[in-house]
Amino acid sequence: MKNITLYSFILFLCVAKVSIASATDTLPDGGAYVARQTDAIPVIDGIGNDSCWTKANWASINHVWIGPAVTPADYSGKYKVLWTPQRLYLLIEVVDDTLCLQPPVADPRNNIYNYECMEIFIDEDNSRETNYSGTYKAIAYHIDSKGGIYYALGSAGWTGSLSDNINYKMTKVAAHTYDWEFEVKVFDKSFVYGGNNTPVTLTNNKVMGWSLAYNDNDGGTIRQNMIGSVLVPGTTDDQRNVSYFNASVFGKLTLSSAMTAVTQPSSSDLFQSNVYYSNHKIRLQLPDYNNEKLTFQLLDLCGKELKSLTVNSSSKNSVTDVDVSNLPDGIYFARIGNLQQHIVKKVIIQSN
Numbered sequence: 001m002k003n004i005t006l007y008s009f010i011l012f013l014c015v016a017k018v019s020i021a022s023a024t025d026t027l028p029d030g031g032a033y034v035a036r037q038t039d040a041i042p043v044i045d046g047i048g049n050d051s052c053w054t055k056a057n058w059a060s061i062n063h064v065w066i067g068p069a070v071t072p073a074d075y076s077g078k079y080k081v082l083w084t085p086q087r088l089y090l091l092i093e094v095v096d097d098t099l100c101l102q103p104p105v106a107d108p109r110n111n112i113y114n115y116e117c118m119e120i121f122i123d124e125d126n127s128r129e130t131n132y133s134g135t136y137k138a139i140a141y142h143i144d145s146k147g148g149i150y151y152a153l154g155s156a157g158w159t160g161s162l163s164d165n166i167n168y169k170m171t172k173v174a175a176h177t178y179d180w181e182f183e184v185k186v187f188d189k190s191f192v193y194g195g196n197n198t199p200v201t202l203t204n205n206k207v208m209g210w211s212l213a214y215n216d217n218d219g220g221t222i223r224q225n226m227i228g229s230v231l232v233p234g235t236t237d238d239q240r241n242v243s244y245f246n247a248s249v250f251g252k253l254t255l256s257s258a259m260t261a262v263t264q265p266s267s268s269d270l271f272q273s274n275v276y277y278s279n280h281k282i283r284l285q286l287p288d289y290n291n292e293k294l295t296f297q298l299l300d301l302c303g304k305e306l307k308s309l310t311v312n313s314s315s316k317n318s319v320t321d322v323d324v325s326n327l328p329d330g331i332y333f334a335r336i337g338n339l340q341q342h343i344v345k346k347v348i349i350q351s352n
Contacts, residue, residue: 028057032064032251037083061077087185101145116144116214138247166185208255294311
């Protein structure tokens with residue numbers, strides 16, 4: 001029986017792909033990002049050593065959308081964002097063991113995503129359109145390492161160059177380490193390719209749909225991986241690689257007028273949570289986690305959600321009881337966190 005239980009636990013981790021945070025986690029998930037306003041503008045040289053970048057927090061680009069799982073030896077990525085009323089500023093650091101540049105072709109759009117290519121997805125009014133293909137309700141920028149910037153219009157094809165929308169530079173800053181630095185104009189859905197377009201003015205508390213992705217090619221003519229900043233549901237490449245036409249799977253970018261970085265609560269804070277079963281209830285005792293509301297999910301061994309609710313962390317050791325009298329005895333998992341980070345704890349329900 002012990003071996004079966006262990007096997008179920010391993011199967012849960014592999015099939016459900018639930019990420020268990022540890023005290024050594026250093027970066028929040030990149031699916032929800034709060035960008036700080038800046039007065040100082042970084043120099044777009046692909047080095048990322050401007051002092052203004054110290055005001056921004058790193059977030060991870062670590063969710064596989066295409067291909068097998070990646071190891072840190074093959075790839076790792078993270079990003080920062082700052083903003084002014086006129087522009088977004090983006091710094092991405094990629095560690096890539098093999099940089100495979102796109103060969104000269106007549107039309108670089110034809111195969112841009114199969115080589116080292118950064119993708120920036122922007123949904124200016126957070127429309128969450130499930131099919132923005134052929135429109136500018138959202139834009140899926142494809143940016144290669146040699147200066148090409150294009151928008152994938154889905155089934156409608158590709159735009160020509162959009163180099164006026166984004167100024168960027170990629171620089172090798174260490175062995176296998178590359179900084180991509182961007183200055184980005186943000187346009188609304190009235191954008192017309194080749195027209196006289198005016199960027200929107202960015203303001204405090206503005207929320208945009210937002211995701212990033214990196215295409216990794218370790219040799220050959222086809223990318224091995226596409227790694228994104230947000231978890232996209234699905235078990236196959238076709239199910240996860242939908243951001244180029246579906247904005248409902250984007251993460252979120254929130255603009256804040258705060259000029260200094262806000263320290264993110266760490267997953268080690270969440271590990272102070274106490275979760276236990278007693279008398280047909282699961283009791284949650286949460287730490288004071290930056291006065292946030294957190295999501296509690298109860299999962300079975302197959303990763304199926306059985307219970308879900310919002311819990312309060314506004315006071316130290318706040319207590320919430322969850323009725324589980326309708327569930328059979330067994331092993332379950334409690335997931336506690338937000339879009340940026342979470343922990344998973346085992347819970348044993350045993351009525352007798």
